[in-house]
Amino acid sequence: MIAREYAESWLEKTQGALLRTMGLKKHFPVLGGVLKRPVAWVRAVDGVDIWIQRGETLGLVGESGCGKTTLGRTIIRLLDPTEGHIFYDLPEETIKRIIEAEERGDKQELKRLREQFDLAAMKGKKLKEYRRRMQIVFQNPLTALNPRMMVKDIVAEPLVVQRIAKGEAAMERVLEALQAVGLGREHLRRYPHEFSGGQRQRIAIARALVLRPEFLVLDEPTSAVDVSVRARLLKLLGELQEKYGLTYLFISHDLSQVQVISDRVAVMYLGKIVELADTQTIFEKPLHPYTQALFSAKPVPDPVLARKKKRIVLKGDVPSPVNPPSGCRFHPRCLKRFEPCDKEEPHLIEVEPGHWVACHLYPPG
Ligand SMILES: Nc1ncnc2c1ncn2[C@@H]1O[C@H](COP(=O)(O)OP(=O)(O)O)[C@@H](O)[C@H]1O
Ligand SMILES: [Mg+2]
DSSP, rough: OOOHHHHHHHHHHHHSSSEEEEEEEEEEEEEEEETTEEEEEEEEEEOOOOOOOOOOOEEEEEOOOOOOHHHHHHHSSSSSEEEEEEEEEHHHHHHHHHHHHHHOOOOHHHHHHHHHHHHOOOOOOHHHHHHHHEEEOOOHHHHOOOSSSSSHHHHHHHHHTTOOHHHHHHHHHHHHHHHTOOOOOOGGTOGGGGGGGHHHHHHHHHHHEEEESSEEEESSSTTOOHHHHHHHHHHHHHHHHHTTTEEEEEOOOOHHHHHHHHHHHEEEEETTTEEEHHHHHHSSOOOHHHHHHHHHHOOSSHHHHHSSSSOOOSSSOOTTTTSSSSTTGGGGGTOOOGGGGTTTTOOEEEEEEEEOOOOOTSOOO
């Protein structure tokens, strides 16, 4: 696809979204030799376009190691992107100005605009301002919560760091956040180890909420808690979304949870989005062979259905993102591969309205 065509289709597909990424990349250096210089790059996120509407939950699924966490952290700038754009709550006109400056090759204007408007290129005060609007709940609350700090200080920390409130005013906000997640005044002076896994994750959510953000990255938020409390945590996240009008990127490899909480689902494979559609469509009619294989492994509660359902076994592991396979990255494991698959990289194509697939089985046009 030529740049012009790509930009046009990108603008159309991402239109009106609160968050829109364009060609986002995050590569990690592999250091080697005595000089510890980069000898290779881990291409963890390698050209990702996603878009999330305000108030929506986008589920992000894929096998372990395919880049979900890196994408989530890069979007909110916990990691610095290697390349690409992150547009957050920006008018269409501003985005177009940036794309046009890029197309003209007007480096000075592009730099000026990006530092002001493109989250991928922001620094200092500007970045901090945006960071306040986006928070993350990590996979493991035990490592995310400082064991030597009392709950009141853990939850108040973002307020103090951002210099928003301290003392009494901070405590009021802390209490409000704790109450929102079903905890209360009696928990303020306790330490993380005094809580159950589910409660600890509630504390982590309170800490994310205390800055009154608009957008949350939830990185496998229930994977460290007992199965019995998972449903309740999911319910809480749904209620909080409703109450505060939150927008979620919900990362998980647990498809049942993704199905419950997501409005749309994006499937990631080796640094790329391979399929994206609304939840019902993608679960009922997955089109990418990778999605089909991934979803066929999902346990089915109904035993009759389970017998009828054919399981497609995914052979081998995810290849290394240091040297991803040529063409379509999934081709070495794909049962449906044919002529172009090891040569040409497929682009995300809108196969049906709102259903995007990057696979040569579904050619453009
Ligand atoms: N800080 C890092 N340095 C080098 N490689 C990393 C780093 N973080 C993640 N990776 C690599 O990037 C790839 C994607 O990892 P990750 O985003 O954690 O995937 P997921 O969350 O889908 O399991 C993996 O190959 C992982 O080893
Ligand atoms: Mg992860």
